[in-house]
Amino acid sequence: DQQVKQNSPSLSVQEGRISILNCDYTNSMFDYFLWYKKYPAEGPTFLISISSIKDKNEDGRFTVFLNKSAKHLSLHIVPSQPGDSAVYFCAASASNFGNEKLTFGTGTRLTIIP
Amino acid sequence: KAGVTQTPRYLIKTRGQQVTLSCSPISGHRSVSWYQQTPGQGLQFLFEYFSETQRNKGNFPGRFSGRQFSNSRSEMNVSTLELGDSALYLCASKDFVQGQETQYFGPGTRLLVL
Numbered sequence: 001d002q003q004v005k006q007n008s009p010s011l012s013v014q015e016g017r018i019s020i021l022n023c024d025y026t027n028s029m030f031d032y033f034l035w036y037k038k039y040p041a042e043g044p045t046f047l048i049s050i051s052s053i054k055d056k057n058e059d060g061r062f063t064v065f066l067n068k069s070a071k072h073l074s075l076h077i078v079p080s081q082p083g084d085s086a087v088y089f090c091a092a093s094a095s096n097f098g099n100e101k102l103t104f105g106t107g108t109r110l111t112i113i114p
Numbered sequence: 115k116a117g118v119t120q121t122p123r124y125l126i127k128t129r130g131q132q133v134t135l136s137c138s139p140i141s142g143h144r145s146v147s148w149y150q151q152t153p154g155q156g157l158q159f160l161f162e163y164f165s166e167t168q169r170n171k172g173n174f175p176g177r178f179s180g181r182q183f184s185n186s187r188s189e190m191n192v193s194t195l196e197l198g199d200s201a202l203y204l205c206a207s208k209d210f211v212q213g214q215e216t217q218y219f220g221p222g223t224r225l226l227v228l
Contacts, residue, residue: 034216043118043204043219044157089157101147101170102217106156 139207
Protein backbone atom coordinates (compact mmCIF):
# COMPACT_ATOMS: atom_id res chain seq x y z
CA ASP A 1 0.00 0.00 0.00
CA GLN A 2 1.70 3.13 -1.29
CA GLN A 3 0.77 5.86 1.18
CA VAL A 4 2.75 8.52 -0.70
CA LYS A 5 2.37 8.56 -4.47
CA GLN A 6 4.21 10.35 -7.20
CA ASN A 7 2.25 9.40 -10.27
CA SER A 8 4.62 10.92 -12.81
CA PRO A 9 7.81 8.88 -13.06
CA SER A 10 9.38 11.48 -15.30
CA LEU A 11 9.00 15.09 -16.39
CA SER A 12 10.82 17.20 -18.98
CA VAL A 13 10.81 20.98 -18.79
CA GLN A 14 12.46 23.68 -20.86
CA GLU A 15 15.16 25.69 -19.10
CA GLY A 16 13.74 28.91 -17.66
CA ARG A 17 10.19 27.57 -17.43
CA ILE A 18 8.38 26.36 -14.33
CA SER A 19 8.70 22.75 -13.16
CA ILE A 20 5.79 21.39 -11.16
CA LEU A 21 6.18 18.07 -9.38
CA ASN A 22 3.17 16.50 -7.73
CA CYS A 23 2.66 14.21 -4.80
CA ASP A 24 -0.45 12.66 -3.27
CA TYR A 25 -0.83 10.96 0.08
CA THR A 26 -3.49 8.82 1.66
CA ASN A 27 -2.65 8.83 5.36
CA SER A 28 -4.52 11.67 7.07
CA MET A 29 -2.13 11.39 10.02
CA PHE A 30 0.71 12.81 7.96
CA ASP A 31 1.42 16.34 9.09
CA TYR A 32 4.93 17.09 7.88
CA PHE A 33 6.09 16.88 4.30
CA LEU A 34 9.48 17.14 2.68
CA TRP A 35 11.01 17.17 -0.76
CA TYR A 36 14.36 15.57 -1.45
CA LYS A 37 16.48 15.78 -4.57
CA LYS A 38 18.71 12.92 -5.61
CA TYR A 39 21.57 12.82 -8.08
CA PRO A 40 22.93 9.48 -9.33
CA ALA A 41 25.41 7.82 -6.94
CA GLU A 42 24.52 10.25 -4.15
CA GLY A 43 22.09 10.10 -1.24
CA PRO A 44 18.95 12.24 -1.28
CA THR A 45 19.48 15.89 -0.33
CA PHE A 46 16.89 17.80 1.64
CA LEU A 47 15.30 20.55 -0.42
CA ILE A 48 12.31 22.06 1.34
CA SER A 49 9.63 21.09 3.84
CA ILE A 50 6.20 22.17 4.95
CA SER A 51 4.19 21.60 8.08
CA SER A 52 0.46 20.93 7.87
CA ILE A 53 -0.26 24.22 9.64
CA LYS A 54 0.86 26.02 6.47
CA ASP A 55 -0.27 25.81 2.88
CA LYS A 56 2.82 27.30 1.29
CA ASN A 57 6.53 27.49 1.96
CA GLU A 58 9.00 29.28 -0.24
CA ASP A 59 12.77 29.10 -0.42
CA GLY A 60 14.40 30.86 -3.33
CA ARG A 61 13.36 29.21 -6.58
CA PHE A 62 11.54 26.42 -4.73
CA THR A 63 8.00 26.64 -3.40
CA VAL A 64 5.99 23.83 -1.88
CA PHE A 65 2.20 24.00 -1.79
CA LEU A 66 0.06 21.84 0.46
CA ASN A 67 -3.64 21.15 -0.08
CA LYS A 68 -4.72 19.20 2.97
CA SER A 69 -8.29 18.64 1.88
CA ALA A 70 -7.07 17.06 -1.36
CA LYS A 71 -4.14 15.35 0.37
CA HIS A 72 -1.92 16.79 -2.31
CA LEU A 73 1.34 18.67 -2.36
CA SER A 74 3.39 20.10 -5.16
CA LEU A 75 6.86 21.47 -5.64
CA HIS A 76 7.33 24.40 -7.98
CA ILE A 77 10.75 25.27 -9.34
CA VAL A 78 11.00 28.55 -11.15
CA PRO A 79 12.96 29.29 -13.21
CA SER A 80 14.16 25.76 -13.93
CA GLN A 81 17.89 25.33 -14.45
CA PRO A 82 19.90 22.45 -15.95
CA GLY A 83 21.34 21.65 -12.51
CA ASP A 84 17.82 20.88 -11.34
CA SER A 85 17.84 17.69 -13.40
CA ALA A 86 17.58 14.94 -10.78
CA VAL A 87 15.12 12.57 -9.18
CA TYR A 88 12.78 14.27 -6.73
CA PHE A 89 11.21 12.38 -3.85
CA CYS A 90 8.42 13.65 -1.69
CA ALA A 91 8.21 12.28 1.82
CA ALA A 92 5.72 12.49 4.65
CA SER A 93 5.65 11.80 8.34
CA ALA A 94 3.16 11.69 11.17
CA SER A 95 5.36 13.56 13.55
CA ASN A 96 5.51 12.15 17.02
CA PHE A 97 8.39 14.25 18.19
CA GLY A 98 11.61 12.30 17.91
CA ASN A 99 9.94 9.17 16.63
CA GLU A 100 8.71 9.97 13.17
CA LYS A 101 9.70 7.85 10.24
CA LEU A 102 9.53 9.11 6.70
CA THR A 103 7.38 7.50 4.06
CA PHE A 104 8.67 8.27 0.59
CA GLY A 105 7.09 8.38 -2.83
CA THR A 106 8.70 6.49 -5.70
CA GLY A 107 10.26 9.63 -7.17
CA THR A 108 9.92 11.75 -10.30
CA ARG A 109 12.86 12.13 -12.66
CA LEU A 110 13.05 15.77 -13.75
CA THR A 111 14.99 16.61 -16.88
CA ILE A 112 15.63 20.25 -17.72
CA ILE A 113 16.15 20.78 -21.43
CA PRO A 114 18.65 23.55 -22.24
CA LYS B 115 30.77 19.29 9.85
CA ALA B 116 31.43 16.15 7.86
CA GLY B 117 28.37 14.56 6.35
CA VAL B 118 26.91 11.13 6.86
CA THR B 119 29.36 8.46 5.71
CA GLN B 120 28.62 4.92 4.66
CA THR B 121 30.94 2.02 4.00
CA PRO B 122 31.41 0.19 1.80
CA ARG B 123 30.04 2.10 -1.18
CA TYR B 124 29.63 -0.99 -3.35
CA LEU B 125 29.28 -4.64 -2.50
CA ILE B 126 28.69 -7.85 -4.42
CA LYS B 127 27.45 -10.91 -2.59
CA THR B 128 25.87 -14.22 -3.52
CA ARG B 129 22.57 -15.66 -2.40
CA GLY B 130 22.64 -17.11 1.07
CA GLN B 131 25.49 -14.98 2.29
CA GLN B 132 25.18 -12.30 4.92
CA VAL B 133 26.30 -8.69 4.76
CA THR B 134 27.05 -5.89 7.22
CA LEU B 135 26.84 -2.23 6.22
CA SER B 136 28.16 0.65 8.28
CA CYS B 137 26.97 4.21 8.78
CA SER B 138 28.55 7.10 10.67
CA PRO B 139 26.13 9.97 11.34
CA ILE B 140 26.93 13.65 11.34
CA SER B 141 28.79 14.56 14.52
CA GLY B 142 26.33 15.27 17.31
CA HIS B 143 23.41 13.45 15.69
CA ARG B 144 22.17 10.58 17.81
CA SER B 145 19.49 9.21 15.49
CA VAL B 146 20.30 6.97 12.54
CA SER B 147 17.67 5.67 10.14
CA TRP B 148 18.14 3.10 7.40
CA TYR B 149 16.30 2.97 4.08
CA GLN B 150 16.26 0.61 1.11
CA GLN B 151 15.91 2.10 -2.34
CA THR B 152 14.83 -0.03 -5.29
CA PRO B 153 13.60 1.13 -8.71
CA GLY B 154 10.09 -0.20 -8.22
CA GLN B 155 9.51 0.63 -4.55
CA GLY B 156 11.35 3.88 -4.09
CA LEU B 157 12.74 4.57 -0.64
CA GLN B 158 11.44 2.29 2.06
CA PHE B 159 12.08 2.72 5.76
CA LEU B 160 13.92 -0.13 7.47
CA PHE B 161 14.50 1.00 11.03
CA GLU B 162 15.67 3.85 13.23
CA TYR B 163 18.12 3.80 16.10
CA PHE B 164 18.48 6.40 18.80
CA SER B 165 20.93 6.18 21.69
CA GLU B 166 21.69 2.51 20.88
CA THR B 167 18.01 1.53 20.93
CA GLN B 168 15.78 0.64 18.00
CA ARG B 169 12.78 2.92 18.36
CA ASN B 170 11.06 2.48 15.01
CA LYS B 171 10.84 -0.36 12.52
CA GLY B 172 9.51 -0.74 8.99
CA ASN B 173 7.92 -3.76 7.34
CA PHE B 174 10.96 -5.84 6.52
CA PRO B 175 11.61 -9.48 7.46
CA GLY B 176 13.74 -10.43 10.42
CA ARG B 177 16.69 -11.11 8.10
CA PHE B 178 17.22 -7.35 8.28
CA SER B 179 18.65 -6.21 11.58
CA GLY B 180 20.72 -3.40 12.92
CA ARG B 181 22.44 -1.96 15.91
CA GLN B 182 23.89 1.29 17.12
CA PHE B 183 27.02 1.86 19.12
CA SER B 184 27.71 4.34 21.90
CA ASN B 185 29.40 6.68 19.42
CA SER B 186 26.15 6.70 17.36
CA ARG B 187 27.68 4.73 14.51
CA SER B 188 25.25 2.17 13.21
CA GLU B 189 25.48 -1.12 11.39
CA MET B 190 22.86 -2.91 9.37
CA ASN B 191 23.01 -6.65 8.79
CA VAL B 192 21.17 -8.72 6.23
CA SER B 193 21.38 -12.48 6.61
CA THR B 194 20.59 -15.18 4.06
CA LEU B 195 20.71 -12.76 1.17
CA GLU B 196 18.13 -13.04 -1.61
CA LEU B 197 18.31 -11.68 -5.15
CA GLY B 198 15.60 -9.16 -4.26
CA ASP B 199 17.85 -7.63 -1.61
CA SER B 200 19.87 -5.97 -4.38
CA ALA B 201 19.32 -2.29 -3.74
CA LEU B 202 20.83 0.96 -2.61
CA TYR B 203 20.90 1.12 1.18
CA LEU B 204 20.84 4.59 2.60
CA CYS B 205 21.29 5.80 6.13
CA ALA B 206 20.34 9.19 7.45
CA SER B 207 20.92 11.19 10.61
CA LYS B 208 18.73 13.99 11.91
CA ASP B 209 18.99 17.66 12.70
CA PHE B 210 16.56 20.50 13.24
CA VAL B 211 15.69 22.72 10.30
CA GLN B 212 13.23 25.55 10.94
CA GLY B 213 12.13 23.87 14.14
CA GLN B 214 11.51 20.50 12.54
CA GLU B 215 13.65 17.40 12.48
CA THR B 216 15.16 16.84 9.04
CA GLN B 217 17.12 13.87 7.84
CA TYR B 218 20.44 14.11 6.08
CA PHE B 219 21.38 11.15 3.96
CA GLY B 220 24.66 9.44 3.28
CA PRO B 221 25.74 8.44 -0.25
CA GLY B 222 24.48 4.90 0.20
CA THR B 223 25.85 1.40 -0.19
CA ARG B 224 24.92 -0.30 -3.42
CA LEU B 225 24.46 -4.01 -2.82
CA LEU B 226 24.28 -6.50 -5.66
CA VAL B 227 23.23 -10.04 -4.85
CA LEU B 228 24.09 -12.64 -7.48
